[in-house]
Amino acid sequence: MLNKKLIAIASLIEPKDTVIDIGCDHAYLAIYLKIEKLCKEVYASDISENVIKTAKENIKKKNVKIEVYLSDGFQNIKNNNINTAIISGMGTTTILNIVNKAPKNINKYIISSNNEHEVLRKEMIKKDFYIQKEIVVKERDKYYPIIVFAKDFQKESNLSLKYGKSNSREYYEYLEEKEKSILKRIPKKHIITRLKHLKRIKELKKLQK
Ligand SMILES: C[S@@+](CC[C@H](N)C(=O)[O-])C[C@H]1O[C@@H](n2cnc3c(N)ncnc32)[C@H](O)[C@@H]1O
Known part of the structure; x- marks a missing residue:
């Protein structure tokens, strides 16, 4: 049910x-x-x-x-x-x-x-x-x-607020892939926005270790 x-x-x-x-x-x-x-x-x-x-x-x-x-x-x-x-x-x-x-x-x-x-x-x-x-x-x-x-x-740490406290590698991997696909769509000239997403990718990689 x-x-x-x-x-x-x-x-x-x-x-x-x-x-x-x-x-x-x-x-x-x-x-x-x-x-x-x-x-x-x-x-x-x-x-x-x-x-x-x-x-x-x-x-x-x-x-x-x-x-x-x-x-x-x-x-x-x-x-x-x-x-x-x-x-x-x-x-x-x-x-x-x-x-x-x-x-x-x-x-x-x-x-x-x-x-x-x-x-x-x-x-x-x-x-x-x-x-x-x-x-x-x-x-x-x-x-x-x-x-x-x-x-x-x-x-709460900044990382907990951003990505939660689940410690789920699979979920962090999924979020990383989502960030990567967002990054692909951001034009090269939007450097600050691209850097923001690159930082998120790095943080999510770290959480998977
Ligand atoms: C998608 S269903 C979720 C059902 C169940 N809680 C779940 O998680 O599977 C969302 C329900 O929230 C109700 N709902 C939406 N806004 C609400 C509000 N402000 N107060 C009370 N119920 C609300 C809807 O009528 C609907 O029955």
């Missing part, structure tokens, strides 16, 4: 967590967390009425009790017990808009953004969330970084 990415997200949940899956879609992840008793409590939410309808049907089919909210981000979620938010399958801009309006009790995020991972890491650090853990999952030839941000201050 769960894809590789959602299984990986579930593996990052701890028994002490009271979780909300924001943008739950089918609610498979919330159902899995509930059935496997992987956390204290789990809630699910989505911005789409149709999605919520399907999520509720799936929850009913599995005969479990999960409270589901129709909500844009945290807007309609008035539950002070929730301390962990999963936000997966959206772009960084949407994710940061959601995080910007989060209640204070959220001290851990498990985020899998579709894009702009460097921006996401840098913006989360500005909000005093450090990178507790990062893993990368590959599914159907696509790489999905999954980042656990925890509330606390910890200085």
Whole structure:
């Protein structure tokens, strides 16, 4: 029922967590967390009425009790017990808009953004969330970084902010190839931009050692 990415997200949940899956879609992840008793409590939410309808049907089919909210981000979620938010399958801009309006009790995020991972890491650090853990999952030839941000201050290295903390050689190799193909398309006269990408290639090579 769960894809590789959602299984990986579930593996990052701890028994002490009271979780909300924001943008739950089918609610498979919330159902899995509930059935496997992987956390204290789990809630699910989505911005789409149709999605919520399907999520509720799936929850009913599995005969479990999960409270589901129709909500844009945290807007309609008035539950002070929730301390962990999963936000997966959206772009960084949407994710940061959601995080910007989060209640204070959220001290851990498990985020899998579709894009702009460097921006996401840098913006989360500005909000005093450090990178507790990062893993990368590959599914159907696509790489999905999954980042656990925890509330606390910890200085992150520039390389961690740029490329994450997954230590996945395969993922760094993929990022290096991406940089190389970008470099190929930059005209020779754009020296500064070319140097920027050359530097990234060098850094990514270093991370693979
Ligand atoms: C691609 S699905 C991802 C489903 C699942 N979380 C995953 O990672 O596989 C994105 C879901 O996020 C929901 N969504 C988008 N913007 C949202 C927002 N601002 N607040 C809550 N849900 C949102 C969409 O309706 C959709 O169901």
